[in-house]
Amino acid sequence: MCSGRVDLEFIFRSFAKGQDGVFIGGCKLDECNYTTHGNYDALANTYIAKRLLKHIGINPKRLRTEFMSGADGHLLAEYTDNFSGEIRELGPLGTSEGLSRGELKIKLESARKLIPYLRLVERERLRVPEKTKKAYTSFFESYETKNLFDKIVSDKLAISQILLLLKDKALSTSDIAQNLDLNPSDVSKHMNTSSRQGLIKYDTNSNCYALA
Amino acid sequence: MKNEVLPTETIQEFSKGLVSKNSGNQNFGDVMVVGGGVSGIQASLDLATAGFKVYLIEKGASIGGHMAQLDKTFPTNDCSM
Amino acid sequence: MTFTEVDQVEGEQGDFKIRLKTKPRYIIEEKCTGCSTCTEYCPVQYPDAFNQDISGNKAVHVYFSQAIPLVAYIDESCLYLKDKKCDICRGICKTGAIDFNQTVQKTDINVGAIILSYGIEPFDPGVKDEYGYGRLQNVVTSMDYERLLSSTGPYEGQVRRTSDREHPKKIAWIQCVGSRRVTEGDNSYCSGVCCTYTQKQVILTKDHYQDAECTIFHNDIRSFGKDFERYYQRAEAYDGVRFIRSYASIEKENPENNSVVIRYSTFDDGVKEEEFDMVVLSVGLNPPADSRMLADKFGIELNAHGFNKEIHSNPVKTSKPGVFVSGAFQGPTDIPESVFTASGAGSQCGELLDYRRGNLSRERIYPPETDVSQEEPRIGVFVCHCGANISSVVDVPSTVEYALTLPNVVYAKEQLFSCATNSAQEITELAKEKGLNRVVLGACSPRTLEPLFRDTLREAGLNQYYLDMANIREHCSWVHSKQKEDATKKAQDIIRMSVARAAWLEPLQEFDLPVNKTALVVGGGIGGMTCALSIAAQGHEVQLLEKEKDLGGIARRLDTTIEGMDVQKHLNDLITKVYQNPRIHVSHEATITDVSGYVGSFVTTVETEGQIKKIKHGASVLATGATEYEPEEYLYKENDAVYTHLELGEEIAKKEEKVVNAETLVMIQCVGSRDEKRNYCSRVCCSHAVKNAIKLKKINPDMNIYILFRDMRTYGLREDYYREAADMDVKFIRYEPEEKPQVEAVEEGGRSILRVTLPDPVLGYGLELDADVVSLAAAVIPSETTTKIAGQFKVTLSPDEFFKEAHVKLKPVEFAADGVFLCGTAHYPKHIQETINQAYGAAGRALTLLSHDTVVASGSVCVVNEYDCVSCGACITACTYGAIEFKETPKGKKAWVNPVLCKGDGVCNAKCPTDAIVLKHFTDEEIFGQIDAAVTDEEIRKQMDAAFEDA
Numbered sequence A: 001m002c003s004g005r006v007d008l009e010f011i012f013r014s015f016a017k018g019q020d021g022v023f024i025g026g027c028k029l030d031e032c033n034y035t036t037h038g039n040y041d042a043l044a045n046t047y048i049a050k051r052l053l054k055h056i057g058i059n060p061k062r063l064r065t066e067f068m069s070g071a072d073g074h075l076l077a078e079y080t081d082n083f084s085g086e087i088r089e090l091g092p093l094g095t096s097e098g099l100s101r102g103e104l105k106i107k108l109e110s111a112r113k114l115i116p117y118l119r120l121v122e123r124e125r126l127r128v129p130e131k132t133k134k135a136y137t138s139f140f141e142s143y144e145t146k147n148l149f150d151k152i153v154s155d156k157l158a159i160s161q162i163l164l165l166l167k168d169k170a171l172s173t174s175d176i177a178q179n180l181d182l183n184p185s186d187v188s189k190h191m192n193t194s195s196r197q198g199l200i201k202y203d204t205n206s207n208c209y210a211l212a
Numbered sequence B: 001m002k003n004e005v006l007p008t009e010t011i012q013e014f015s016k017g018l019v020s021k022n023s024g025n026q027n028f029g030d031v032m033v034v035g036g037g038v039s040g041i042q043a044s045l046d047l048a049t050a051g052f053k054v055y056l057i058e059k060g061a062s063i064g065g066h067m068a069q070l071d072k073t074f075p076t077n078d079c080s081m
Numbered sequence C: 001m002t003f004t005e006v007d008q009v010e011g012e013q014g015d016f017k018i019r020l021k022t023k024p025r026y027i028i029e030e031k032c033t034g035c036s037t038c039t040e041y042c043p044v045q046y047p048d049a050f051n052q053d054i055s056g057n058k059a060v061h062v063y064f065s066q067a068i069p070l071v072a073y074i075d076e077s078c079l080y081l082k083d084k085k086c087d088i089c090r091g092i093c094k095t096g097a098i099d100f101n102q103t104v105q106k107t108d109i110n111v112g113a114i115i116l117s118y119g120i121e122p123f124d125p126g127v128k129d130e131y132g133y134g135r136l137q138n139v140v141t142s143m144d145y146e147r148l149l150s151s152t153g154p155y156e157g158q159v160r161r162t163s164d165r166e167h168p169k170k171i172a173w174i175q176c177v178g179s180r181r182v183t184e185g186d187n188s189y190c191s192g193v194c195c196t197y198t199q200k201q202v203i204l205t206k207d208h209y210q211d212a213e214c215t216i217f218h219n220d221i222r223s224f225g226k227d228f229e230r231y232y233q234r235a236e237a238y239d240g241v242r243f244i245r246s247y248a249s250i251e252k253e254n255p256e257n258n259s260v261v262i263r264y265s266t267f268d269d270g271v272k273e274e275e276f277d278m279v280v281l282s283v284g285l286n287p288p289a290d291s292r293m294l295a296d297k298f299g300i301e302l303n304a305h306g307f308n309k310e311i312h313s314n315p316v317k318t319s320k321p322g323v324f325v326s327g328a329f330q331g332p333t334d335i336p337e338s339v340f341t342a343s344g345a346g347s348q349c350g351e352l353l354d355y356r357r358g359n360l361s362r363e364r365i366y367p368p369e370t371d372v373s374q375e376e377p378r379i380g381v382f383v384c385h386c387g388a389n390i391s392s393v394v395d396v397p398s399t400v401e402y403a404l405t406l407p408n409v410v411y412a413k414e415q416l417f418s419c420a421t422n423s424a425q426e427i428t429e430l431a432k433e434k435g436l437n438r439v440v441l442g443a444c445s446p447r448t449l450e451p452l453f454r455d456t457l458r459e460a461g462l463n464q465y466y467l468d469m470a471n472i473r474e475h476c477s478w479v480h481s482k483q484k485e486d487a488t489k490k491a492q493d494i495i496r497m498s499v500a501r502a503a504w505l506e507p508l509q510e511f512d513l514p515v516n517k518t519a520l521v522v523g524g525g526i527g528g529m530t531c532a533l534s535i536a537a538q539g540h541e542v543q544l545l546e547k548e549k550d551l552g553g554i555a556r557r558l559d560t561t562i563e564g565m566d567v568q569k570h571l572n573d574l575i576t577k578v579y580q581n582p583r584i585h586v587s588h589e590a591t592i593t594d595v596s597g598y599v600g601s602f603v604t605t606v607e608t609e610g611q612i613k614k615i616k617h618g619a620s621v622l623a624t625g626a627t628e629y630e631p632e633e634y635l636y637k638e639n640d641a642v643y644t645h646l647e648l649g650e651e652i653a654k655k656e657e658k659v660v661n662a663e664t665l666v667m668i669q670c671v672g673s674r675d676e677k678r679n680y681c682s683r684v685c686c687s688h689a690v691k692n693a694i695k696l697k698k699i700n701p702d703m704n705i706y707i708l709f710r711d712m713r714t715y716g717l718r719e720d721y722y723r724e725a726a727d728m729d730v731k732f733i734r735y736e737p738e739e740k741p742q743v744e745a746v747e748e749g750g751r752s753i754l755r756v757t758l759p760d761p762v763l764g765y766g767l768e769l770d771a772d773v774v775s776l777a778a779a780v781i782p783s784e785t786t787t788k789i790a791g792q793f794k795v796t797l798s799p800d801e802f803f804k805e806a807h808v809k810l811k812p813v814e815f816a817a818d819g820v821f822l823c824g825t826a827h828y829p830k831h832i833q834e835t836i837n838q839a840y841g842a843a844g845r846a847l848t849l850l851s852h853d854t855v856v857a858s859g860s861v862c863v864v865n866e867y868d869c870v871s872c873g874a875c876i877t878a879c880t881y882g883a884i885e886f887k888e889t890p891k892g893k894k895a896w897v898n899p900v901l902c903k904g905d906g907v908c909n910a911k912c913p914t915d916a917i918v919l920k921h922f923t924d925e926e927i928f929g930q931i932d933a934a935v936t937d938e939e940i941r942k943q944m945d946a947a948f949e950d951a
Helices: A008-016 A039-055 A073-090 A101-113 A115-125 A133-140 A143-168 A173-180 A184-196 B006-021 B038-049 B065-069 C037-041 C079-083 C088-092 C142-149 C194-208 C228-237 C291-298 C335-356 C396-404 C421-434 C446-459 C473-477 C484-504 C526-536 C553-557 C567-580 C645-653 C685-699 C716-727 C786-792 C832-850 C874-878 C924-934 C937-950
Strands: A022-026 A063-067 A200-203 A208-211 B031-034 B054-057 C004-012 C015-022 C045-047 C056-058 C060-062 C072-074 C105-111 C113-116 C139-141 C170-177 C213-218 C241-245 C248-253 C260-266 C270-276 C278-283 C323-325 C379-384 C409-415 C438-443 C467-471 C511-514 C519-522 C542-545 C584-587 C590-598 C601-608 C611-617 C619-622 C626-628 C642-644 C664-671 C704-709 C731-734 C742-748 C751-759 C766-771 C773-778 C780-782 C820-822 C854-857 C862-864 C884-889 C892-897 C917-919
Touching: A008 A022, A008 A039, A008 A101, A008 A115, A008 C924, A022 A039, A022 A073, A039 A063, A039 A101, A039 A115, A039 A133, A039 A143, A063 A073, A101 A115, A101 A143, A101 A173, A115 A143, A115 C874, A143 A173, A143 A184, A143 A200, A143 A208, A173 A184, A173 A208, A184 A200, B031 B038, B031 C105, B031 C335, B038 B054, B038 B065, B038 C335, B038 C832, B054 C004, B065 C142, C004 C291, C015 C113, C037 C060, C037 C088, C056 C060, C113 C291, C113 C335, C139 C142, C142 C194, C142 C278, C170 C194, C170 C248, C170 C260, C170 C270, C194 C213, C194 C228, C194 C278, C228 C241, C241 C260, C260 C278, C323 C335, C335 C526, C335 C832, C379 C396, C379 C421, C379 C484, C396 C409, C396 C438, C396 C484, C409 C421, C421 C446, C438 C446, C438 C484, C446 C467, C467 C473, C467 C484, C473 C484, C484 C924, C519 C526, C519 C611, C526 C542, C526 C553, C526 C567, C526 C584, C526 C619, C526 C832, C553 C567, C553 C626, C553 C645, C567 C584, C590 C786, C601 C619, C619 C832, C642 C645, C645 C685, C645 C773, C664 C685, C664 C751, C664 C766, C685 C704, C685 C716, C685 C773, C704 C751, C751 C773, C820 C832, C862 C892, C874 C884
Parallel strands: A022 A063, B031 B054, B031 C113, C113 C323, C139 C278, C170 C213, C170 C278, C213 C241, C379 C409, C379 C438, C438 C467, C519 C542, C519 C619, C542 C584, C619 C820, C642 C773, C664 C704, C664 C773, C704 C731
Antiparallel strands: A200 A208, C004 C015, C015 C105, C045 C056, C060 C072, C248 C260, C260 C270, C511 C854, C590 C601, C601 C611, C626 C780, C742 C751, C751 C766, C862 C917, C884 C892
16 A cells, blocks of 8 residues: 555545644655556645644644655654654644534544535646656745645635534534634525525524524 | 675575475475585586475584675675675 | 585486484474564663674564564574573473474485575675775665664664764765675675665655765766666765765774775875765675575586576576576576576476476365355454463453443454464354354454465355455554554454444455466567467467567677677577477467466467467467667768777678778767666676677787776676776777767778877866777667557556566566566667566466466456446556446446456545545445544544533
8 A cells, every 4th residue: 555545535534533733654755666656646635634633723734744764763763752852832623723523523524524525626637747756846835836726725625614603503604603713694695605605594583594 | 683685585496486395295306406505506406496305404503604794795895685 | 405405416317315303493394483472571782683683682583573474593602502591581482492402404305306596695705804894884785784774773773873873974885895806815706786786775765764974985877777766876976965976995094983984086186085974894705604505506607606507508407417507696686586596496496397287286175165145244353462472461251341341242262373274274263153244354464364264264165355454563562562552442443444444345266367377478589489488388278479481589689698608509400499388389470369268278369470360368378579770970880980889890790801900999878778768787898899899809909999888897706807808908998978079980091090089087188089890889779669568468568678577676576467477688788698588487377377277367357237337538647557338238337347457556445536436455344434433433523522511
């Protein structure tokens, strides 16, 4: 199994199941044991996952990917010590982020719902033509890519969170905005699109939205 | 264990090879390979896989030869293990 | 058989009688498990030979941590062996493996053929005082330096000086120590590997310590191998790395800081002295010290250097029939060559002994597999003490107790050594007795022993994929030796995760694919023909394809090799043998139009002399050769006195007057090689130039011959010819790539001449040579069919568009695509002997496939759930093996995995938007199980409660 097999779902499931940090170790870039160089896929996935973490308010530092060879035991030890130190400083998931248990649950679940979509996005929009570390870094760290990603993800993520929130009970726009720490006008916009798509319905009596 | 294929394969294939070692006339073989460095190991593995009984003779305590002492190998910087 | 040497050899090919002498190890191999507990208790400190005596070890120890066999030995420093003073280890060893009563054992064996793979010994600079080795503390050999760099080395991957254990900042390498020198005690030949291994050490040093200053004193950088040129550039590009072309001598040691002063000279600065913190001697390769004695024992002839005396037409042979050589006993070689000559020697033994193939091997018979897939999981957990390796840190009994509390676990037990034969039997028996249907082993890394335990499961009638290994040694006890409680908890975590995964494991079938016994060889040059003949001699039909009308390839244009082998005679012999061999079928003017199938059963469609042929074959060998670059520079094609080296050789063979009577002849090296367009060295041209020069000098001793070069790369034993040419007054002048020589045609004194001008760094001013003939070392380039054929066979090309082998070191004649092999110059430019070696190597590897009726494909491959597949093709683009394709199904076009081509990396799984493609044995469920079990619910609750109470 290759580090490229490490699915976004693995990462987010780990967080959802209570892990405070996730570390991915892969073979050194350009030293693939297969011919696939799947570790570059792992690198791309890491960038995507970190960005997504940022969107849901989780410190992206909680995810770390390092590449090393089987002979680099000392590096693994060094990275592990260093990473566990960092995570210890950040504390349990949510604490340094100021997220409650309920918020965490909703945010992570909404992110996980997005994963199949992100796989498509990765293929269509986020593929780096050249397999070099430089190309990957400059692509994923460029303003354009970040911007593109944000545009693609933020609406979907917000809607996904809103739907999850409404699963429990019907809420008003302002409740939702407060609950999810979103701009009320954005929430209204999402509510409009979602009702148009028939995902939710508005109850005029209570002024609340509920799942359709 | 390091990231290379050599030792694992060696063991795997040797476990196959050992089968042939135990059979038949005790001290009757097909080929004797003298020297257990990378070349001797490769020759033994190939012959054993191709259906011959091989004696691999090494004067030291372990097979692997000088290559086992190398840190990495050029030009790929792969680990030599 | 370790600790064993050959004592006597009698008989002849087909029937050698050999007496072996085995020295005592004082350890019973079958009982020792390599746990190293004895080493811990041994009171004797002794220099560790594996670490070049830099660090210490004990009298009883395992040679190195990955030694095979992983068995300890007791050396001469042992107090008991000296005067029966101490036998602590005997008391400590739990398996009773220590036996001080062992004596020298003699064994007689009978074999049909012998392969000598004696390898090399590093040159010992201690024999010459001038190198200062042993005298100056901070002078080390490159072999010492390898150990210093290694994470298993004396300072665990830290480079330290012997004198003060500090990290050296300024390090110098001195090249050609013991090589390319005709002085007493040194070797006249080039060792061929030192330039590149030094570059490796420089790169690794810079990786370790960014601010290290590395200086390499050399005389020609010989980056003649595949991808070596780029490697050289990579080393050179680092800040603080200097390559200085100068002889360097070790002057003295600075008494204050034990640093070493080196004296050298450059054209710009003259003679200089410089101080370095550490000096690495790049030592060459010697033949084994006792090679003469060995040669006498086996009755083989050696050359003047002490290597096997080469039979040019077949370097694997010796002067004694039935005795073959492989590896560096042929002469200094690097690892890939050692590997393919080994396969080549194997192939030639196979030719000799084909009649008895398989007679001595026996198939293993396993009990029939019981289908337990419908049963509830019944997991058995075995926790290994690994001697003291695990149990001295992890509390094994409590871990066993813990395992019993886990879901689906019906049985748990501790074992002293799970890998010992009796323990494996115990697992088999208990699995039957307790009705276990899955087994978890809390032991070591699956890299080492998974095959063994899979075997154990098969013995118990279980599918071998019902095994999961929880690595509580490398991942736990070894790294947490000081945190016993935490380590025990971690071991339990790891086992809990394994158990969770095990519950999801599915039985998988490895399938047998039939192997068609025919081989296809593409290319009828020396490589292809040699390979075809060797395969045919082992009883297989061979289809040989040649794109031209005649066999022979580029060798048709070569008269002799530098060593004097008659190439045309050899070629004609080969061609005759090929046509006479009833098993070899040659297709001329052949073009491949289509290739389908996979390992064991390929179908190749060929158009040959107006006919279409469909060839079914099990293995493919690509030997499509190389061709000569047609220069666009130096008036080539414009002036008929400008030749390429190949053409010049042909003219010399014909004794063409214009050439052999020339007054002055200039050769220009690296034409079309080592430049931006072709960033590689064509490897053969330096020797080619030297060969032509010597021949011309022999015909016409008065001829002025100039060879304009960048680095002379007459590596290996060819160095002697370089020296011979220089002694014959052939003039070697170096030029820089920035200031290439200029060639112009001029008329002078009624004679048309070619005027070659170049700046001479030695003289400091421009040099003008009036030549009658100019010869160009035109690059060796891949033949034009290479790219097309690579596409057809789904194999990859290197950046220089030669074929790319599966692994540079370990699989040098194979492609990543199974069942496809390569040899000859299609892989990279090479000399004829090297091609012959590699051709036998490819034949040897092909035989490991063709000699079987079936090949086994792993069960851990991907499969598509058609119902979930949305036909987006994301998996198809992710797969570089071309293992996935669309297939028409009743539900429409769906992705389909060819299990034979799938290598099980699983990259496609992470791309599929609908999770329709699944890598078996690493399914989402299996991994989710593991992820979910990583932290228990209870722990999460506890931690969260604590955290949020605080908040």
